[in-house]
Amino acid sequence: MSIIDRVLDSPNPFPQGLYWTGLKGSPVHPAVGAMLEKARKTGVQAEYVEVETFDAFMSRLWRQLDGKPIDLDMKVRRAQVADVAIPLPLVGNAKPLIRLNGLPVRLPQRCFKLEFKRPQEWADLREATKDHRSTVIVTKGEHICCWGRADDIRACFGTSLTGMVEIDLPDDFHAADNLHLKAFFEEGLITALTKDKPLLPRMKPSAGYIIVDPHAVEVGPLAPLQRVVGKTAGLIPGLLSPVDHEHPVAQKVQWAEALRVSLDCKDARTWLLLEPDIWIWPTHARTVATQFLDKRKEQRYNGTHNLLLNAWTEIVLATNARNAELALRPFDDGSEAETPTFHIGSRTAFSRRTTA
Known part of the structure; x- marks a missing residue:
């Protein structure tokens, strides 16, 4: 024993x-x-x-x-709680204390409600839209909501589609019945922000991503980012993706500068949150690219992070104007239900001292 x-x-x-x-x-x-x-x-x-x-x-x-x-x-103990007295500027002369990463945004209010011959599951919608991601955006809740030109929607769903009705979208995408709309708005946003730019849109369950297109020919719009980070995409030398039952063949690992994009509501306003990041291809190789990512990101704080926010804001909004409002749409033309309009401010949120 x-x-x-x-x-x-x-x-x-x-x-x-x-x-x-x-x-x-x-x-x-x-x-x-x-x-x-x-x-x-x-x-x-x-x-x-x-x-x-x-x-x-x-x-x-x-x-x-x-x-x-x-x-x-x-x-x-490395840190102790203590009382401190930090002198603040006089009221009226206070400058911003902290720059935040949120841009103010007003969301579209109309879309199509689609009707089908038989109930549609998410698997059906993904299969139908897999070759139409640049022209049709769809989500599923109580109704199936969709953006896209009417002709493109009909081409996407074919004879299974029986009707399209314009409806109003709710204002609060955080309500329990509206959670499916958050990703819907985010996908519409990143489609609009990447339109006609050397950028790739990608959606994940938690947020959308805007990625530098490593194969783009016209890279002039990326100049603000290149001035901050230098090269914006490439191959990680000597690194291969891990092999498992889902990925039986090892691949070379590539990277590209990216921007994580998500929506949030604070202080009764809607904000577009921008978080600079790095995308890895294939995505399952991110676990073996941690050393590269740590090295690439190690100096990205304070002043550098501020420059990154400036660069990405200028690239996705296609302007360096401060405190301007831009109207962006994911598709070229159509009604508000077909091609929604997102109104985005170019000045990020910030904190400052408030008067009593």
Whole structure:
């Protein structure tokens, strides 16, 4: 009998429970897994706790202890809460304190409600629109909502489509019944922001992405970004994508400068949030490109981040005018239900001191 078996067979071996720590993302050793399972079968609360590092774990454990000596606690803690007095400028002369990454945006109010011969699931809609992503934008909730020229919508769905009715869109895409509209608005936005530019639109469940087109011939519009970061796309030398059952063939890994785009509501206003990022192809290779990404992003804070926001704002809005409002549309022509209009301000939000 092993020592672990003897301990577990003893009465009340772990009155407070058994907790085993390991590095986050690392596999659980079979012997540890077997020990925890044995402990649970004997009625002991046994858990495997993931931690970033041993130091991080010990720091968190230290914070839970009571009655720590003050002199020792001062050596362990990296930061302390303290009262401070920061002089602020006089009212009337206050300048912005923090620049934020949100542009004010007014969303379109009309779209089509589509009617079909039979109920449409998301799989049906994705299959129908896969070759029409540049001309038709669709979402599914209580109704199937769509933007696109009427002729393009009919070409997309064919004889399964029985009708198109113009409807009003709700203002609050955060309401429980309207959550599907957030991605709908975001896809319409990035389609409008990338139209006729050397940029690629991509949608993910959490947000949209605007990516520098590595194969674009006319790259003049990218000059503001090139002045900040230099090269905007390329191949990661010597790196191949991981191989698994879904991706049986290793591929060379490419990168391109990108912008994460999402919508949010704050202070009763809608904001377009811009977050500079880097896109990786193929997407499942991002896990093996962390060293490249860390190196590429390591200096992108404060002044550099400010320049990046300026560059991306100028590129996607096609203007360097400050405090201007632009009207952007994803398609060339059509009614408001066919090609929606997004009104976007070119000055980002900022914080400043307010008067009492």
